[in-house]
Amino acid sequence: MESKVILLDQDGVVADFERGFLACWQERFPNRPHIALDQRTTFYPRDQYPQEFRDDIAQLVAEEGFYLNLPPIEGAVIGVNQMIESGHNVFICTSPLLAYIYCVPEKYSWVERYFGVEMVKNIIVAKDKTLIHGDFLVDDRPEISGVTHATWEHIVFDQPFNRHVLNRRIQWDNWQSILTQPTE
Amino acid sequence: MESKVILLDQDGVVADFERGFLACWQERFPNRPHIALDQRTTFYPRDQYPQEFRDDIAQLVAEEGFYLNLPPIEGAVIGVNQMIESGHNVFICTSPLLAYIYCVPEKYSWVERYFGVEMVKNIIVAKDKTLIHGDFLVDDRPEISGVTHATWEHIVFDQPFNRHVLNRRIQWDNWQSILTQPTE
Numbered sequence: 530m531e532s533k534v535i536l537l538d539q540d541g542v543v544a545d546f547e548r549g550f551l552a553c554w555q556e557r558f559p560n561r562p563h564i565a566l567d568q569r570t571t572f573y574p575r576d577q578y579p580q581e582f583r584d585d586i587a588q589l590v591a592e593e594g595f596y597l598n599l600p601p602i603e604g605a606v607i608g609v610n611q612m613i614e615s616g617h618n619v620f621i622c623t624s625p626l627l628a629y630i631y632c633v634p635e636k637y638s639w640v641e642r643y644f645g646v647e648m649v650k651n652i653i654v655a656k657d658k659t660l661i662h663g664d665f666l667v668d669d670r671p672e673i674s675g676v677t678h679a680t681w682e683h684i685v686f687d688q689p690f691n692r693h694v695l696n697r698r699i700q701w702d703n704w705q706s707i708l709t710q711p712t713e
Numbered sequence: 714m715e716s717k718v719i720l721l722d723q724d725g726v727v728a729d730f731e732r733g734f735l736a737c738w739q740e741r742f743p744n745r746p747h748i749a750l751d752q753r754t755t756f757y758p759r760d761q762y763p764q765e766f767r768d769d770i771a772q773l774v775a776e777e778g779f780y781l782n783l784p785p786i787e788g789a790v791i792g793v794n795q796m797i798e799s800g801h802n803v804f805i806c807t808s809p810l811l812a813y814i815y816c817v818p819e820k821y822s823w824v825e826r827y828f829g830v831e832m833v834k835n836i837i838v839a840k841d842k843t844l845i846h847g848d849f850l851v852d853d854r855p856e857i858s859g860v861t862h863a864t865w866e867h868i869v870f871d872q873p874f875n876r877h878v879l880n881r882r883i884q885w886d887n888w889q890s891i892l893t894q895p896t897e
């Protein structure tokens with residue numbers, strides 16, 4: 530496979546936002562209901578959790594330490610290193626919270642922690658990912674739009690809440706075979 | 714003029730890095746030599762200041778408050794608002810220090826302070842700007858390269874250290890006439 534520009538979304542592709550959120554939620558609010566990981570049906574937890582918890586969810590993810598302490602997605606660290614060793618140009622392409630004060634620098638620290646300082650140079654923070662050039666954007670968000678027509682093919686990173694999308698989809702144990710399939 | 718995607722570099726185009734740096738330098742090291750703004754001939758101060766000061770320069774710009782306290786470039790706040798009011802899609806496209814811990818969130822806070830919270834959504838942080846799509850990239854860096862061939866035309870924002878570059882160049886008092894000139 531020739532060298533490609535691969536844009537990797539951070540949350541839900543390399544950082545396990547869902548697992549991290551659930552752990553924080555259960556620790557903070559042990560007496561409230563929670564939604565099991567395999568039962569999540571919306572991209573944002575706030576859209577599936579009872580509406581009365583909306584502000585608490587927003588506050589939880591904006592707090593110091595939330596993004597820094599997300600666990601990696603299983604297989605992501607090995608998988609990203611495999612991509613790089615295969616000669617691809619790999620970038621972390623992430624859309625931050627508008628509550629950026631902890632979120633943005635902690636996303637950088639997280640990348641440095643798990644992928645090393647060289648990878649920090651390959652972080653792209655942008656709300657509108659259609660403006661970022663790549664051959665592939667690996668992202669768990671079901672639909673992605675913006676001000677322009679993107680150059681990348683959207684490869685869906687498999688998550689329970691995006692199974693309705695018909696794009697090519699990957700997990701970290703099959704990315705090589707999926708990405709090398711010829712495009713239809 | 715039809716609506717364009719305009720990428721604006723932050724330091725040296727909207728935020729006055731040079732003025733901010735000189736003020737900090739003179740305050741911190743009043744007995745050391747300094748280089749007047751109109752005498753600056755290199756993109757990075759570290760390449761023109763005596764080499765013995767290299768580490769001090771790196772430390773100064775990485776400190777808490779340095780990026781947050783940069784003054785705006787004269788005319789930038791009015792100019793950016795004119796661009797937006799003219800119907801252009803305006804993004805702040807900035808390459809951060811590898812010492813990101815204060816630099817990155819303070820770049821966000823700076824944009825919020827001078828352009829408001831809506832503009833925060835239009836920040837793109839990327840070391841390699843060739844990956845960012847735009848019709849124009851307004852940037853004071855003389856040469857810009859990266860992993861791909863950029864879609865934008867590089868408009869040079871006029872600074873003393875980039876006068877050798879032959880690209881179209883603007884300042885905040887003439888951007889409208891320069892950007893509406895037909896491309897050669």
